[in-house]
Amino acid sequence: MTELLASGSGSSAIKExxxxxxxxxxxxxxxVVLFFVFLIGYRTFTKPAIAGTIGALSTLAFLxxxxxxxxxKIIQKADNVPIVMxxxxxSFFLWLxxxxxxxxxxxxxxGEPLLEAGADDKVLVWPxxxxxxxxxxxxxxxxxxxxxxxxxxxxxxxxxxxxxxxPAKAPWYFLGLQEMLVYFxxxxxxxxLPGLIIVGLIAIPYIDTNPRGNxxxxxxxxxxxxxxxxxxxxxxxxxxxxxGTFLRGPNWNFFGPFxxxxxxxxxxxxxxxxxxxxxxGMLGKALPTEDWWFIPGYLIRELPGILVVGAYxxxxxxxxxxxxxxxxxxxIGFIRYNVMVMLLLVMMLMPIKMALRWTLNLxxxxxxxxxxxxx
Amino acid sequence: xxxxxxxxxxxxxxxxxxxxxxPRDRRTRAMAILSNVFLHLHPVAVxxxxxxxxxxxxxxxxxxxxxxxxxxxxxxLMFYYRPVVEYAYFDIQGLRAHVTLGLLREMHRWxxxxxxxxxxxxxxxxxxxxxYKPPREFNWSIGVILLVLTLLLSxxxxxxxxxxxxxxxxxxxxxMARATxxxxxxxxxxxxxxxxxxxxxxxxxxxxxxxxAGTFVGPNALxxxxxxxxxxxxxxxxxxxxxxxxxxxxxxxxxxxx
Ligand code: HEM
Numbered sequence: 001m002t003e004l005l006a007s008g009s010g011s012s013a014i015k016e017x018x019x020x021x022x023x024x025x026x027x028x029x030x031x032v033v034l035f036f037v038f039l040i041g042y043r044t045f046t047k048p049a050i051a052g053t054i055g056a057l058s059t060l061a062f063l064x065x066x067x068x069x070x071x072x073k074i075i076q077k078a079d080n081v082p083i084v085m086x087x088x089x090x091s092f093f094l095w096l097x098x099x100x101x102x103x104x105x106x107x108x109x110x111g112e113p114l115l116e117a118g119a120d121d122k123v124l125v126w127p128x129x130x131x132x133x134x135x136x137x138x139x140x141x142x143x144x145x146x147x148x149x150x151x152x153x154x155x156x157x158x159x160x161x162x163x164x165x166x167p168a169k170a171p172w173y174f175l176g177l178q179e180m181l182v183y184f185x186x187x188x189x190x191x192x193l194p195g196l197i198i199v200g201l202i203a204i205p206y207i208d209t210n211p212r213g214n215x216x217x218x219x220x221x222x223x224x225x226x227x228x229x230x231x232x233x234x235x236x237x238x239x240x241x242x243x244g245t246f247l248r249g250p251n252w253n254f255f256g257p258f259x260x261x262x263x264x265x266x267x268x269x270x271x272x273x274x275x276x277x278x279x280x281g282m283l284g285k286a287l288p289t290e291d292w293w294f295i296p297g298y299l300i301r302e303l304p305g306i307l308v309v310g311a312y313x314x315x316x317x318x319x320x321x322x323x324x325x326x327x328x329x330x331x332i333g334f335i336r337y338n339v340m341v342m343l344l345l346v347m348m349l350m351p352i353k354m355a356l357r358w359t360l361n362l363x364x365x366x367x368x369x370x371x372x373x374x375x
Numbered sequence: 376x377x378x379x380x381x382x383x384x385x386x387x388x389x390x391x392x393x394x395x396x397x398p399r400d401r402r403t404r405a406m407a408i409l410s411n412v413f414l415h416l417h418p419v420a421v422x423x424x425x426x427x428x429x430x431x432x433x434x435x436x437x438x439x440x441x442x443x444x445x446x447x448x449x450x451x452l453m454f455y456y457r458p459v460v461e462y463a464y465f466d467i468q469g470l471r472a473h474v475t476l477g478l479l480r481e482m483h484r485w486x487x488x489x490x491x492x493x494x495x496x497x498x499x500x501x502x503x504x505x506x507y508k509p510p511r512e513f514n515w516s517i518g519v520i521l522l523v524l525t526l527l528l529s530x531x532x533x534x535x536x537x538x539x540x541x542x543x544x545x546x547x548x549x550x551m552a553r554a555t556x557x558x559x560x561x562x563x564x565x566x567x568x569x570x571x572x573x574x575x576x577x578x579x580x581x582x583x584x585x586x587x588a589g590t591f592v593g594p595n596a597l598x599x600x601x602x603x604x605x606x607x608x609x610x611x612x613x614x615x616x617x618x619x620x621x622x623x624x625x626x627x628x629x630x631x632x633x
Contacts, residue, residue, distance in 0.1 A: 079540075082488035086495075093432060093496050097503040100429065116424035116632050125417040126404045129426045136433040137440055144444070144486060153484040155471070158464045159542035161591065168543040171533050173491050173526065178547070187563050190551025201519045204502075205512035213505040215630035216424075222505065229502055233495075372554070373563035 015068065019256025022247055025358045028351075031239045038098075039227060042219055043106070046099040055091070068258045074246055078154045083172050083245050090238055094230075100217035108220070116216040166250045166263065175244030176237045182252065183353040185374045193346070197232075200343045204229070207340045209332050224328070232347055274365045278304040298370050305366035309375055317341040416620050418628055425629030430504070434497035439616070441490035445528075446609065448483040451476065456535070458601035460594045463537035487529050494525050506630040514622040517615055524612050531604035534597060545600075546592050552583035559583060 021030065038045055045051060065071045074080060104114050123129075157163075170178045180189035212221040219226055247254055249261035279287050279301070289297045299306075320341055321329055329337045356362040366375040383389055384397060395406030405419045424430060455474060456466045470477035498518065501507060507515035534545045553559045557568065560581040568575040578590050588595035623629070 079488075082485070082492065085489075086492045089492060089496060090499075093499060096429060096432070097500065101503070114632050116427075116430065118423055121423040122420040123423050123426070124401065124404050124408075124420050126398050126407045126414070129417060129421055130408075130414065132426060132428060133433065133436055136428075136436060140437055140440065144482065144489065147485050147489075148478055148482040151481065151485065152471075153481045154538075154540060155467055155536055156538040156540045159460075159537045159539055159592075161542070161593075163539070165539055165543055168547050170544050170547050171529060173529065174548065186551045186554035187556055187559070191555045191559075191562075198519060198523055201522075202516045205507040205509075205515050208508070211508070214508040214633070215504060215506060216632045217504055226503065233499065368563075371563055371566060372561055 011064075011067075015256075015258040019258055022254075022256045024243070024247075024254055024354070027243060027247070028235075028239070028354065031235055035231070035235055039219070039223075039230075042098045043102040046095055046102050048099070051095050051099070055095075058091075065257065070260055071257050073261075074257070078151055079172060080245055081151060083241065086238070087242065090234075094234075097217055098219065101219040104216055104218050105220040108218070114216050167248060167252055169244070169248075172241060172245055175248075176240035179240040179244045179248070180350060183350065183357060185372075187372065188375065193350075196343065196346050200347070203339060203343065207332065207336050207343075209336070228344065228347075236347065236350055271363065272361045273363050273367055274305045274308070275301050275367065277360070277362075296370075298368060302366050302368050305364070305375070309366055313342065313345060316345050320344075418624055421628055422631045424631045430500075431629065432496065432500050434493050434500055438490060438493045438497050441486050441493060442612070442616070444486045445483060445490065448479045448486065449605065449609075451479050452483055453605060458535065458598050460537065460597060463535065463597060467536045467538075487532060490525060491529060494522055498522060504630060508630075510626045511622075511630065514619060514626060517619050517622065521612060521615055521619065524608055524615070528604060528608050528612070531600040531608065534592070534600045535604065537597065542592050545596070549583055549586050549592065549596075552586050553578075553581065555582040 021027065045054070066075065075084065100115055104116075107114060169175065177189060177194060180193060183189070184193070208222075208225050210222055210225065212218070213225075246257055249255040249259075249265075250263045251265065253265050255261055275287060279285050288300045290300075291297050292300055317338060321337075325337070325341070328340075332340070353362075353365075356365075364374045366373070368374065393407075394410045396403045398404040398407040408414045408417055408419050452470070455470060457463065467480065470480045501515065501518065530545075530548060534541045553561045555562045557564055558576060558581060559565060560574075560576055560578045560583070562576075562581075565576050565581075566574070578584065584590060586596075586599075587593075588599045
């Protein structure tokens with residue numbers, strides 16, 4: 001590994017810094033900070049000149065990284081090519097959307113008509129729309145044909161149930177879910193949370209009763225809805241996919257983008273349980289094991305964790321109401337408010353658990369292993 | 376040339392296929408849309424702002440196009456591929472080695488990846504233009520189901536080449552089903568489902584077993600995924616797409632400021 005890094009000569013210090021910045025906590029914190037900086041300064045950052053410069057610089061950085069053998073090894077995996085495309089297209093279209101939002105928001109302030117104005121101007125589908133569709137289709141077909149011819153679809157060794165690859169990765173579009181497995185047991189990461197993502201998405205139009213921003217790009221008229229949705233999509237989905245693809249190696253260990261995937265790096269140890277922190281650390285007692293009346297001992301052992309999780313979901317909605325959401329509550333009413341806050345709290349479980357893992361090396365908040373019920 | 380073109384367009388054959396004249400004026404242009412079973416997915420006239428490329432990015436359209444590409448290439452692959460453990464891998468290898476249009480496998484695979492990207496972008500644009508707001512709430516819900524089905528299509532297809540990548544990705548994925556609360560053999564609270572000490576849900580009948588038709592990713596799983604991938608999910612998607620497109624029109628066409 002050191003040899004490989006040394007071959008990068010002068011740039012090795014930069015590479016080491018980048019490897020460091022890509023460690024899970026830094027990577028996520030930086031992404032979140034950039035995310036909010038972008039949303040706050042969207043009118044500035046989306047100006048074509050500025051956005052173009054950022055785009056060009058990122059492309060340059062990407063190309064420069066391609067001089068590193070470890071980086072190229074990951075990028076070159078045929079199945080990883082779509083992720084690079086996904087990153088670029090999501091960035092581009094986010095820019096396109098926010099650029100139009102910025103223009104519209106400015107126009108609304110000045111009382112000028114929107115980009116999408118003229119709702120009554122109708123055009124015939126033939127030729128106006130049919131030709132747009134045809135051109136899109138032809139260009140896209142050309143793109144797909146080139147992709148098909150240039151890049152071979154991967155085919156590895158025949159399936160062998162006795163030889164497990166390391167790391168065994170899900171297809172890239174599910175890597176966000178696989179990353180959740182680091183922080184939660186499969187019943188949450190693989191079943192309940194994905195289910196709630198689907199339910200939450202379906203619920204969006206029934207929760208968001210804000211009548212404005214229907215049918216045109218805007219950020220100013222619905223900042224909360226857009227921020228929440230994009231936090232889920234960009235940070236908790238796209239960023240985690242990037243993370244899972246490029247920075248997770250053997251044994252699902254973390255590896256920097258310019259690091260060699262060392263098979264022998266030991267697995268991360270998780271040894272802090274919440275019940276240990278409370279009973280042993282704070283109360284100075286042994287873990288309770290005795291049953292009490294009809295309540296089994298392990299439930300008493302987990303009582304602190306159960307209380308904390310319970311409080312999160314009971315006090316959470318009240319606290320959020322008192323602190324931030326009075327206006328929203330008035331707009332959407334009791335039922336919608338509770339559904340929304342529950343979904344929001346569930347979504348935030350992920351970053352919260354991540355933070356607990358990084359700071360306390362926490363394994364389970366509630367660990368009723370007897371029932372496979374661990375949070 | 377022009378004369379030949381006119382002669383063809385005025386002949387009986389052309390006239391029997393396209394009932395309208397050359398779409399040059401308002402009436403024939405409207406007829407071109409109305410009298411064509413494919414084009415009449417569209418209304419005759421649309422809001423000007425709705426068709427600007429910078430508004431829709433044509434992402435829904437591209438997603439639909441990719442779905443069609445997948446169907447065409449997929450049907451062609453079905454002529455060659457056999458969903459049996461003994462043959463599956465070597466059929467895929469054969470596609471590369473000695474089938475004239477074996478490149479279709481590449482197109483099928485990359486098309487699937489592309490479709491996932493375009494469907495995400497489509498959802499992003501629908502969200503950012505607020506197009507899920509009334510009266511389009513229900514169509515957004517249909518869309519979410521379509522999104523889930525698209526991901527499932529990719530997931531089921533991933534197993535079919537029967538290589539290491541396929542088998543282990545599906546193993547990782549399907550192991551999760553084991554942890555379904557109450558329905559997976561290692562799921563939370565499942566241990567309470569028992570009669571006289573005999574567990575009702577165990578590895579031989581839990582959610583994972585239902586998914587794989589067995590306790591491991593083997594021949595039954597391959598056949599099950601094949602049928603889901605080639606028949607069941609595409610049919611459901613097709614039906615839902617019909618609803619999706621129908622509702623776009625019934626909800627007043629592409630959204631726009633009121
Ligand atoms: C197989 C997948 C899908 C296909 C082929 C598809 C296709 C389309 C097409 C062609 C349109 C017309 C406007 C446009 O191109 O943007 C459209 C509109 C729409 N789609 Fe989809 N869609 C799919 C998935 C989704 C998903 C995942 C969602 C949201 C979760 C969604 C929600 C909507 C809504 C609400 C509209 C109306 C937008 C408006 O009126 O501005 N669709 N869809």
